[in-house]
Amino acid sequence: HYEKSLNVATELVDTHVEDGHGDDPAIRFEGEEITYADLQERVNRFANALRDRGVEPGHRVLVRFPNRPEAIVACLAVQKLGGVALPSMKLLRAKELEYIVNDAGATHAVVYDDLLDELEEAMPELDTLETVIVAERGADVDHDHLRFDDMLEAGDPDLEAYDTERDDLALMLYTSGTTGRPKGAVHTHRQLLSTADTYARYCLEPDREDVFGGNPPLPFAYGYGDLVTFPLRFGATTSLVEDATPGDLLDAVDDHGITILCSIPTAFNQMLSEHPDAPSEYDLSSLRLGMSAGEPLSPSTFEAFQDDYGMTILDGIGTTEMLHIFVSHRHHDDVDPSATGFAVPGYECKVVDPETNEEVDRGEAGLLAVRGPTGISYWGRPEKQNDAVVDGWSYPGDIFVHKPNGRFEYKSRRDDLIISSGYNIPGPEVENVIQELEEVTEVAVIGAPDETRGQIVKAFVVTPEGVVTGESLETDIQNHVKNTLAPYKYPRAVEFVDELPRTETGKIQRVKLRERERE
Numbered sequence: 001h002y003e004k005s006l007n008v009a010t011e012l013v014d015t016h017v018e019d020g021h022g023d024d025p026a027i028r029f030e031g032e033e034i035t036y037a038d039l040q041e042r043v044n045r046f047a048n049a050l051r052d053r054g055v056e057p058g059h060r061v062l063v064r065f066p067n068r069p070e071a072i073v074a075c076l077a078v079q080k081l082g083g084v085a086l087p088s089m090k091l092l093r094a095k096e097l098e099y100i101v102n103d104a105g106a107t108h109a110v111v112y113d114d115l116l117d118e119l120e121e122a123m124p125e126l127d128t129l130e131t132v133i134v135a136e137r138g139a140d141v142d143h144d145h146l147r148f149d150d151m152l153e154a155g156d157p158d159l160e161a162y163d164t165e166r167d168d169l170a171l172m173l174y175t176s177g178t179t180g181r182p183k184g185a186v187h188t189h190r191q192l193l194s195t196a197d198t199y200a201r202y203c204l205e206p207d208r209e210d211v212f213g214g215n216p217p218l219p220f221a222y223g224y225g226d227l228v229t230f231p232l233r234f235g236a237t238t239s240l241v242e243d244a245t246p247g248d249l250l251d252a253v254d255d256h257g258i259t260i261l262c263s264i265p266t267a268f269n270q271m272l273s274e275h276p277d278a279p280s281e282y283d284l285s286s287l288r289l290g291m292s293a294g295e296p297l298s299p300s301t302f303e304a305f306q307d308d309y310g311m312t313i314l315d316g317i318g319t320t321e322m323l324h325i326f327v328s329h330r331h332h333d334d335v336d337p338s339a340t341g342f343a344v345p346g347y348e349c350k351v352v353d354p355e356t357n358e359e360v361d362r363g364e365a366g367l368l369a370v371r372g373p374t375g376i377s378y379w380g381r382p383e384k385q386n387d388a389v390v391d392g393w394s395y396p397g398d399i400f401v402h403k404p405n406g407r408f409e410y411k412s413r414r415d416d417l418i419i420s421s422g423y424n425i426p427g428p429e430v431e432n433v434i435q436e437l438e439e440v441t442e443v444a445v446i447g448a449p450d451e452t453r454g455q456i457v458k459a460f461v462v463t464p465e466g467v468v469t470g471e472s473l474e475t476d477i478q479n480h481v482k483n484t485l486a487p488y489k490y491p492r493a494v495e496f497v498d499e500l501p502r503t504e505t506g507k508i509q510r511v512k513l514r515e516r517e518r519e
Ligand code: 3SK
Pocket: 220, 221, 222, 223, 293, 294, 295, 316, 317, 318, 319, 320, 323, 324, 325
């Protein structure tokens, strides 16, 4: 329960300073440590400068950065003024930015110099954008916009937060738009805090000594929670690394003493394959927990981390629309790696028949419905809203089984279910089995069109360097699946590829593989 008058920036920063923790580290970045008092001063200065430049309560402000402290300062400053922070993924091109900025009606943009070109290209088509502020790596960047550092210097260090209410908007994130146009998912001050007070509080049990670190980008809801809301809610520290490779992550654990490592399955798999000796080469003794989302974590990756790192990785499923994870194990649970976990405390989940929305029996597959402190809320898309939320239940679009032991087991995205000769085959179940093989780094399984069967199971496989691909490996893969799962699930086609198509947040774009098969 939250007071009616609530401001997320105040809760995440000012409360710690008021409680005597101003000298505690809030952010570690490269060699720098930013305390809570420093962060408060930067947020206040930047917010005052933004207000002088016309940012008003309710305004949407684009924030376009790699994982750097300025991104956190900018988002919190906007929120402290009652505005809505709109972080954008780095790799968005001019056309995509044009769509998002116009759809959101953003008035201001705070941009890192490396990412300015695409915005400049889009500028002639941006209807509402009035002011651009550029943060610079060096002082020699040529542009006609306002400078982040000048604003920080000029801004007053004292600021009373705007008197926002708990249900005022604070954050807006666009979905990746793999199916149709991207949609703006909006979140309130209360919802931001509630992700920390449900998932983080009960599943991770953080305290001030924790150091959160990882590589999900901040504009990805998963990264925003892991690296901004959660650490700052608990007075802990966030360790930021710009464009972190798996090797950079290991360095950051060693240098910054990361205790909760947040990432996605691809990066966890790369840590295993590219740094097999990491546990003896790096000081990883600070690690107490891993967090994974974005794609299901395979049981073989979970087990490898338990064996090699002595670290449990909690898999979770969330969505940009729901803001963070709503199904996961808690860290003291007996983790069953074949399942995602339980409904996060504070959330209710049920598995329903997609036709009737009636709950199906335990053990049967159906669509997952979720109800809790966050829910799907789209910016200006009433038709999508009505499809996604029915009777107060949000439908993220995933197929799950509610197992007799209470855990929810992920099957596939609704769109990724393969129907072959009348059998329903969840692609990720086949992927998990193929992933067990040493000769496989990554795999994606889809339904490929087939005249007789409607669809056949097809696996796209990436192998480690030096592995010989060809018929013999194809047969090994097929036999392994036949021996592990019902034989109708085996991949009738296997294609070896150099890499899998992915979104910027690391999700495999199975839709692209399906499109390729249809061509
Ligand atoms: O992809 C996920 O599972 C996820 C988790 C947390 C927040 C957002 C997303 C998309």
